[in-house]
Structure formats: structure tokens, C-alpha cells
Amino acid sequence: MACRRMTEPAPQRLFIKTYGCQMNVHDSERMADLLAPLGYCLTEDAAEADLAVLNTCHIREKAAEKVYSELGRLRRLKEDRAAAGGRMLIAVAGCVAQAEGEEIQRRQSAVDLVLGPQAYHRLPELIARAHRAGGRIVSAAFEAEAKFDALPRARGVSGVTAFVTVQEGCDRFCTFCVVPYTRGAEFSRPADLIETEVRGLVDQGVREITLLGQNVNAWSGAGEEGLAGLIRRLARIPGLARIRYTTSHPADMTDDLIAAHGEVEALMPYLHLPVQAGSNAILRAMNRAHTAETYLATLERLRAVRPDIALSGDFIVGFPGETEADFEATLSLVREVGYASAYSFKYSRRPGTPAAALPRQVPEEVKSERLQRLQALLSAQQNAFNLAQVGRVLPVLVEKVGRRGGQMIGRSPYLQAVHFQAEPDQAGQILAVEILEAHANSLAGRRAPPA
Ligand code: SAH
Ligand code: SF4
Numbered sequence: 389m390a391c392r393r394m395t396e397p398a399p400q401r402l403f404i405k406t407y408g409c410q411m412n413v414h415d416s417e418r419m420a421d422l423l424a425p426l427g428y429c430l431t432e433d434a435a436e437a438d439l440a441v442l443n444t445c446h447i448r449e450k451a452a453e454k455v456y457s458e459l460g461r462l463r464r465l466k467e468d469r470a471a472a473g474g475r476m477l478i479a480v481a482g483c484v485a486q487a488e489g490e491e492i493q494r495r496q497s498a499v500d501l502v503l504g505p506q507a508y509h510r511l512p513e514l515i516a517r518a519h520r521a522g523g524r525i526v527s528a529a530f531e532a533e534a535k536f537d538a539l540p541r542a543r544g545v546s547g548v549t550a551f552v553t554v555q556e557g558c559d560r561f562c563t564f565c566v567v568p569y570t571r572g573a574e575f576s577r578p579a580d581l582i583e584t585e586v587r588g589l590v591d592q593g594v595r596e597i598t599l600l601g602q603n604v605n606a607w608s609g610a611g612e613e614g615l616a617g618l619i620r621r622l623a624r625i626p627g628l629a630r631i632r633y634t635t636s637h638p639a640d641m642t643d644d645l646i647a648a649h650g651e652v653e654a655l656m657p658y659l660h661l662p663v664q665a666g667s668n669a670i671l672r673a674m675n676r677a678h679t680a681e682t683y684l685a686t687l688e689r690l691r692a693v694r695p696d697i698a699l700s701g702d703f704i705v706g707f708p709g710e711t712e713a714d715f716e717a718t719l720s721l722v723r724e725v726g727y728a729s730a731y732s733f734k735y736s737r738r739p740g741t742p743a744a745a746l747p748r749q750v751p752e753e754v755k756s757e758r759l760q761r762l763q764a765l766l767s768a769q770q771n772a773f774n775l776a777q778v779g780r781v782l783p784v785l786v787e788k789v790g791r792r793g794g795q796m797i798g799r800s801p802y803l804q805a806v807h808f809q810a811e812p813d814q815a816g817q818i819l820a821v822e823i824l825e826a827h828a829n830s831l832a833g834r835r836a837p838p839a
């Protein structure tokens with residue numbers, strides 16, 4: 389997003405670096421929206437920043453550690469600025485901020501401000517305090533409702549797709565996961581507010597929305613009966629062509645939501661439904677509230693109403709106590725499902741989570757070896773899925789200009805990037821594209837002749 393307002397005196401420069409999930413990407417955009425009226429313009433160059441924000445992720449150890457190396461770099465830039473008579477504030481936001489609080493300032497004293505994901509609406513006030521107090525301000529309170537009420541409603545969007553936060557937090561407490569601690573209890577926004585936001589986006593040219601939540605299919609906001617009710621309501625908005633939602637928990641796939649996949653045309657036939665593992669003993673130890681069998685039964689019901697639905701998933705290998713046989717159960721579940729895409733991770737021990745204290749932690753080299761085997765299978769499935777599109781004509785939502793002349797990039801219903809020749813003014817249209825080539829992460833095709 390470009391700087392929207394030039395103020396006197398010279399605009400403040402805002403640098404934001406985002407780690408982690410889509411929710412963080414979205415939150416970073418909202419922070420920029422919130423600071424724009426105060427004269428903050430985004431910059432990609434941290435060296436010229438008056439305020440540098442790291443929007444952090446705590447999900448795995450590596451994600452959290454990256455933050456500290458980036459803070460080291462920012463510290464040097466801050467010192468250079470001070471030597472030149474300037475001033476830079478460094479803020480740590482997001483899930484590491486929530487999890488570690490003041491500890492962050494102890495490890496890196498150049499940090500002026502630490503604020504958790506529920507405190508973003510207080511950013512202007514906190515910046516002012518940091519300027520007065522020379523830093524050392526911590527805010528990590530859970531105030532989901534206040535945050536949603538206080539963040540600016542009017543959003544500037546560029547492009548034809550947008551994310552809309554409908555739910556935040558998680559009550560599921562999978563034993564490996566920090567999210568219930570960093571994002572707090574589940575909170576759902578009311579349907580009326582969501583509808584108003586989506587109508588505003590559609591007025592600005594958005595054709596596809598993705599409803600976001602850490603456990604989005606547990607949405608229980610006022611005004612509609614469950615996520616299926618919300619989707620049905622949004623699908624009636626004229627001009628909105630496509631609806632997606634992420635991320636879902638298998639145990640929260642209600643009958644009504646499954647039925648919606650067969651009835652709501654705008655609901656895309658692609659679902660991210662993480663299973664994590666294929667062994668019931670491991671799923672139980674993870675506190676997942678589903679078994680391999682109930683997961684497969686859910687998919688069968690989804691496929692019964694929407695035969696072309698494509699699946700994506702998340703997997704963890706090397707959870708404490710995972711035996712070779714447990715791991716093979718994961719491989720066998722993957723073979724049975726056939727994923728269109730997937731994310732897979734080595735189990736990472738997170739301080740404070742129940743699984744971190746379990747005996748029989750799996751050695752690093754065993755985790756690496758299992759991850760390799762799983763990823764080989766998953767990428768073969770992804771390639772096969774992409775290849776299966778060759779020769780088909782897919783409805784492609786045209787998003788943006790591609791790198792080569794005359795080329796546009798769009799999305800298939802299955803979220804694949806599709807490259808093809810079209811005019812820039814066709815962005816926002818849904819065109820029939822014949823798929824000619826499949827690559828690891830994209831497809832290429834040409835406009836299909838009218839039927
Ligand atoms: N429902 C959330 C999930 C966030 S975590 C969402 O909105 O995206 C994303 C994925 O990270 C999880 O599905 C899980 O596969 C993985 N993950 C979570 N904790 C982990 C840990 N301690 N070690 C390795 N992977 C983990
Ligand atoms: Fe984490 Fe489990 Fe909640 Fe997903 S459902 S955010 S993995 S606790």
C-alpha cells in the first residue's frame with residue numbers, strides 16, 4: 389500500500405516486516421491503515437524508518453529465533469540513525485510479543501515497544517508514550533473485542549482478492565501449539581460487521597474474499613447460525629464471485645458447512661483442512677479431537693456433495709512418542725486422501741505447551757528423515773494434481789499483470805496461479821482458460837474459445 393496522505397511536517401517512515409500466518413499479514417496491513425492518518429508512509433528500507441515494526445510468529449522455534457537476528461540488524465540501523473542525529477523506534481508485535489513480553493527487551497535492549505496481537509488499536513498512544521518515555525513500554529493484553537471495534541473499518545484495497553478476519557483465537561489447545569496462548573480465546577465478529585466490510589471491499593472491486601480465523605469453522609458470531617450461515621449470507625452480495633475460508637479444524641466441520649459446499653456456488657472447491665498425523669495414538673496425544681477415520685469420513689461427505697473438491701493440509705512429523713509405525717500411518721492417510729497441496733513441519737518443542745514436557749522426544753535426525761519422506765510423497769501428489777488440470781478449461785479469476793509482456797496471472801478455483809495472455813483491464817474478470825502446462829507451483833494456459 390502506498391502512502392495515502394502527505395502531512396506537514398515531513399511524513400514519518402514506517403517499516404513493517406511480517407512473519408507467520410495470513411492473520412499476521414492482514415494485521416500488518418491494518419497497522420499501516422491505522423498509522424496512515426498520523427502521517428506514516430510505508431517504506432521497504434528499514435534504514436530510513438522512523439518506526440520499525442516486526443510482526444512476529446511464535447509457532448516454531450525457528451520462526452521465533454529469526455526475530456532476534458532481525459532485531460540485531462535493526463539495532464545497528466537505529467544506532468546509525470542516532471549517530472546522524474535521527475531517531476528510530478523499534479516495535480515488536482505479534483505472537484512472540486504476546487508470548488515473551490518484556491523478556492524481548494531483556495534480550496534486545498534496542499526494542500522500545502512490545503505489543504501483543506490484541507493491542508494494535510493502541511499503537512498510536514503507545515508510540516507517543518514510547519517517544520516520551522524513551523521506550524520500555526509493554527502491552528500484551530487480550531482485548532479482542534476492543535481491537536475489532538477500534539481498528540479502522542474503511543480499508544484501502546488494491547487488487548481483486550482480499551482477506552477478511554472473522555474470528556480470532558483458538559479454544560482447541562492442541563498440545564503442540566502456542567496459538568491458544570498467543571491469540572487467546574476464540575472470538576467471532578458479528579455477521580453484520582463482516583457483511584458491511586465485505587460490501588465495502590466489493591465496492592472497491594474485490595471479487596474474491598477469504599474469511600480468516602485461527603479456527604474459522606468454529607465461527608459463532610451474532611446474526612447467523614455458524615460459518616455456513618455467514619457464507620450463505622455473504623454469497624448473496626452482488627458482485628462477490630468467490631468465497632474461501634481458512635484455517636479449519638476437522639472436528640468443527642458441521643453438517644451445515646459440508647452441505648454449503650454442495651449448494652453455494654461461490655464457495656470454492658478447495659479446502660485447507662489440517663489433519664497433522666495419521667496415527668490415532670498420536671492424534672490423541674495431540675488432543676486433536678478427531679481420528680484418522682473421522683477425518684476421512686468428513687472428506688467422504690464433502691466429496692459426496694462436491695466431487696471436485698481439492699484438499700490441502702498441515703502435517704507434523706516427530707511428535708513426541710511417534711514411532712515408525714505411527715509415521716507410516718501418516719503416509720498411508722496421505723496416500724488415501726491425495727492432497728492438492730500441503731505444508732509439513734518437524735515437531736518443534738514450544739515452551740509452556742503440554743507436548744514440550746512429554747517423554748520420548750524424537751531425535752532431530754529421525755524427524756528430518758521422516759519429513760523428507762513425507763514431503764516427497766506430498767510433492768508428488770501436488771505435481772500429479774497440477775498435471776491433471778492440463779487439457780481442462782478452468783474458470784480463472786484474473787488478478788494482476790504477469791512478468792512477461794501481455795501476460796496476466798489469475799487463480800484457478802483450486803488456488804493455483806495460472807499464467808496466460810490477457811489484457812490488463814481484464815483484472816477482476818473470470819475467464820475460461822484452457823490449461824496447457826503444469827509446473828510445480830503454477831499452471832500456464834490460453835483463453836478458451838467461447839463454448
Ligand atoms: N489453525 C491455525 C494453525 C496455525 S499453526 C491457522 O490458522 O493457521 C499452522 C500449522 O503449524 C499447524 O497446523 C501445525 O501443522 C503447525 N504447527 C503448530 N505448532 C507446531 C509445532 N509446535 N511444531 C511444528 N509444527 C507446528
Ligand atoms: Fe493450534 Fe490446534 Fe488451535 Fe490450530 S486448532 S490453532 S493447531 S491449537
Ligand code: F3S
Nearest residue numbers: 408409445446447483
Ligand atoms: Fe504464528 Fe501467531 Fe500466526 S504463532 S502462525 S503468527 S497465530
